[in-house]
Amino acid sequence: MELERTTRFLRKFMCKGYEIYVRVSEMDLVTLAQLILLILRNLNFKPRKHKLEDIAYAISAYLLGVQITKLGIPASTLYYYTKKLGVKRRKEERPTCPSCNSNKVIKNGSSRGKTKYKCKTCKRTFYQTPNHKLGRDQKERILKEYLNRMSMRGIAKVEGKPLTTVYSLIKRKGVEAYVNLLVLQEQLKGFTAKVTILDESWTYLRVRHGPKREDIWIWNALADGTPFFTTGDRDYGSFRFLLNSLPKSEVNYTDNYSVYQVLDNHIASKKYTYTVESYNSYCRAHLARLARDTRGGNRSKRMVDYSLALLNVMYPVIYSREITPLNEAYRKGVQNIRENLI
Ligand SMILES: [Zn+2]
Known part of the structure; x- marks a missing residue:
């Protein structure tokens, strides 16, 4: 037995005027219990209700870190014996x-x-x-989980945080990404794109009350491969919003949908829209709310905007092999936003 006082892992027992030091963390339950039993016998304890062996086992479990109320013997009894043993009560x-x-x-x-x-x-x-504050690492992990097809409810379960905490984090970061992207798009208007490809894709709003669900159209454009998007109806009003955010372009490729007739330098052909369709499926693959046949869905249109902005910032993609001034400026801008986001 060691007689050092310095290490905090040492426990002191009193036994007939002797002090006994035990390195509790290195002992197993049975050895410790036998030692305690020996000391208890030496001190001539004869408990009426419980067996001395049981008390010795319970105290040794307590010393090894088990809660005193979960040992089958009343805590008051155990505290009485630990006091007699000279063991300091563990502070809660x-x-x-x-x-x-x-x-x-x-x-x-x-x-x-x-x-x-x-x-x-x-x-x-x-x-x-309970404290629901999120650490920096956890915040980043939640955003990544969200952008890899996990639903907010799923994240809340896995991370052990309330849904509202997860929701408010994603919304806050989404708004930040959205606003910063709008500023970046304004700066990109100074460039001229060689090719712009436009398309629209469908999702829906799950209305909580009432039988009808609402359609949402996501308008996408790839200008030299850099994605632009807006959400709304499938009419000219929403399309114009996208059009206002786009830089000028030498050629516009679209499908045969009528609203695209307003574009200058316009070629209506399905031949070139495959890249923007692959961008659509990229968004669907990363966001549970856009995926089909899941219970995850949209309850607000704004969250679709924020989520898409978050996806574009956290996992930026450029659908172009060619590096042009436009997509190079976009790449740098998005990288800046991402660094400030986390
Ligand atoms: Zn006070």
Whole structure:
């Protein structure tokens, strides 16, 4: 047996005036229990209700980290014997006062199964509320999970955080990405694209009340491979919004849908729209809300915008083999946004 006091892993036992030091963390339950039993016998304890062996086992489990209330023997009994053994009672962690941050806090009964605490400094009574703050790593992980087809409900379950916490993080970051993308698109108007390809894809809004669901159209454009998008109806009003954000282009490729007739330098042919369709499927593959045959869906149109912006910022793609001034400026701009986002 070692007789050092310095290490904090040492536990001190008192036995007939002798001090015994034990390195508890290195002992197994049975050996520790036998040692405690030996000491208890030496101290001539003869408990009436419980067997001395059981008490020795319970105390050794307590020393190894098990909660004292989960050992089958009343905590008051165990505390009595640990006190006689000279073992210091393990201190439970108590919250600090939310009003004055004092740590002079006592337990003050319970209500609905939750322990109430009372501050001795300012007399406030409070509950211990779990902390749902997200760490930097966890925030980044949640965003990545969201952009890899996990639903918000799924993320909340896996991360063990409330749905509202996950939702507000994604929304906040989505708004940030969306606003920054709008600023970037304004800057890109100074360039002229060689080729722009336009297309629209469909998704829907799940309306909570009422039988009807609402259609949403996502208008996409790839100008020299850089994605632009807007959401709305399938009419000219929404299309014009996309058109306003696009830089000038030498050629526009579209399908045969009539609203595209307003474009200059316009070629209507299915032959070239495959890249923008592959961008559509890229978005569907990354966002659970756009995927088909899932329970995940859209409940608000704005979240579609924010989610697409988040996807474009976190996992930027450029559908062009050729590097042009436009897509090079976009690449740098998005990288900047991403670095500030996380
Ligand atoms: Zn207080």
